[in-house]
Amino acid sequence: AQKITQTQPGMFVQEKEAVTLDCTYDTSDPSYGLFWYKQPSSGEMIFLIYQGSYDQQNATEGRYSLNFQKARKSANLVISASQLGDSAMYFCAMSPRAGGTSYGKLTFGQGTILTVHP
Amino acid sequence: DAGVTQSPTHLIKTRGQHVTLRCSPISGHKSVSWYQQVLGQGPQFIFQYYEKEERGRGNFPDRFSARQFPNYSSELNVNALLLGDSALYLCASTPPGGAYDEQFFGPGTRLTVL
Numbered sequence: 001a002q003k004i005t006q007t008q009p010g011m012f013v014q015e016k017e018a019v020t021l022d023c024t025y026d027t028s029d030p031s032y033g034l035f036w037y038k039q040p041s042s043g044e045m046i047f048l049i050y051q052g053s054y055d056q057q058n059a060t061e062g063r064y065s066l067n068f069q070k071a072r073k074s075a076n077l078v079i080s081a082s083q084l085g086d087s088a089m090y091f092c093a094m095s096p097r098a099g100g101t102s103y104g105k106l107t108f109g110q111g112t113i114l115t116v117h118p
Numbered sequence: 119d120a121g122v123t124q125s126p127t128h129l130i131k132t133r134g135q136h137v138t139l140r141c142s143p144i145s146g147h148k149s150v151s152w153y154q155q156v157l158g159q160g161p162q163f164i165f166q167y168y169e170k171e172e173r174g175r176g177n178f179p180d181r182f183s184a185r186q187f188p189n190y191s192s193e194l195n196v197n198a199l200l201l202g203d204s205a206l207y208l209c210a211s212t213p214p215g216g217a218y219d220e221q222f223f224g225p226g227t228r229l230t231v232l
Contacts, residue, residue, distance in 0.1 A: 004160075033219060043206055045161070045223035091160050095219050105151065105174045106210075106221060108160030 002027040004092050004109035012115050013082045020067070021077040021112045023092030032094050034075040035106065036066065039089040048090075051075060082116045089113050120144070122224035124209050130230045131199050139194040139227045143211030149173075150192040151221060152184060153208040161208055167192055196229075204231045 003026040013019040025034065036048040051059045051066045059066045067076040075094075079086060090113075093106040123142045131137050143150050149168045153161035163176040167186035181197045190211075196203055206228050210221035 035220075037223075043226050043228070045208065045210075047220055047222070050220060093160075097219070105163050105166050105176075106153075106161070107163065108153075110160050 002029065002032070002094055002096065002107040004094055004107055006092055006109035006112050008112045009110075010113045010115065012117060013079075015084060015116055015118050016081055018078060018080045019082055019114065021079070021090050021092075021114065023075045023077065023109060025073050025075060025092070025094050027094065027096070029096045031097055033097065034066070034068070035093045035095070036064070036075075036077045037091045037093060037108075038086075039091060039111070041088070045091070049077065079114075084116050084118060087114060087116045122209055122211050122222050124207075124224040124227050126227060127225070128228045128230075130232065132232050133199055133201060135199050135231075136195065136197050137199060137229060139196075139207050139209075139229070140191065141194070141209030141211075141224060142191045143209075144213070144222055147211035147213050147222070148190050149212040149214070150186055150190065151210045151212070152192070152194050153210065154178075155206040155208060155226070156202075157205070164194070199231045201231050204229060 005024045032053045034051045038046045049061045049064045051068045063080045065078045089111045091108050091111045093108045125140045151166040152164040155161040165184045166174040170186045184194045186192045206226045208226045210223045
């Protein structure tokens with residue numbers, strides 16, 4: 001079974017500053033994928049970034065980067081230069097395989113509410 | 119290109135009733151997954167379908183069922199509704215042969231059971 005833990009119910013950050021959202025995971029699968037999604041108040045889940053368990057380098061997508069520490073089983077999301085529009089719920093999730101065809105079974109954490117102050 | 123679509127957007131039912139939720143994946147996507155998101159929690163996996171076959175099922179009672187049609191659209195059915203079934207139901211589709219299993223989510227159906 002897979003498990004995702006997000007220990008920060010809420011986080012606050014000043015506009016233009018960086019913020020780190022924590023995520024730890026547990027799995028017995030030899031290969032897996034880690035995802036971060038953003039969910040605004042509208043409810044839509046927006047994909048942000050992906051990290052495969054065998055990827056050597058940390059993933060980056062624009063202002064988003066994933067700090068992947070496999071030995072510690074952590075996959076923290078770093079948002080640089082925060083914007084007011086970044087205020088939302090953020091979910092860490094994992095799938096049982098890094099690629100191929102796991103056919104889309106994601107296990108999500110409880111989420112972290114990020115509030116960006118002007 | 120159109121994204122994942124779900125209908126209806128909102129739905130109000132009473133306890134004991136039955137509900138059917140519908141999902142159309144992105145064109146070319148053959149895999150559909152369903153999730154339940156109770157207010158204040160992360161989404162919980164319910165079902166996944168690929169090529170019209172059930173490929174996975176989460177820890178949900180038999181009151182929950184689903185199917186996928188030849189055009190890859192999908193229905194989620196819930197019988198004998200309980201108050202605890204009130205949630206946002208999300209559908210997601212996955213492209214075939216991708217580098218990883220990114221899921222594209224629809225806007226969801228918000229179900230309220232009174």
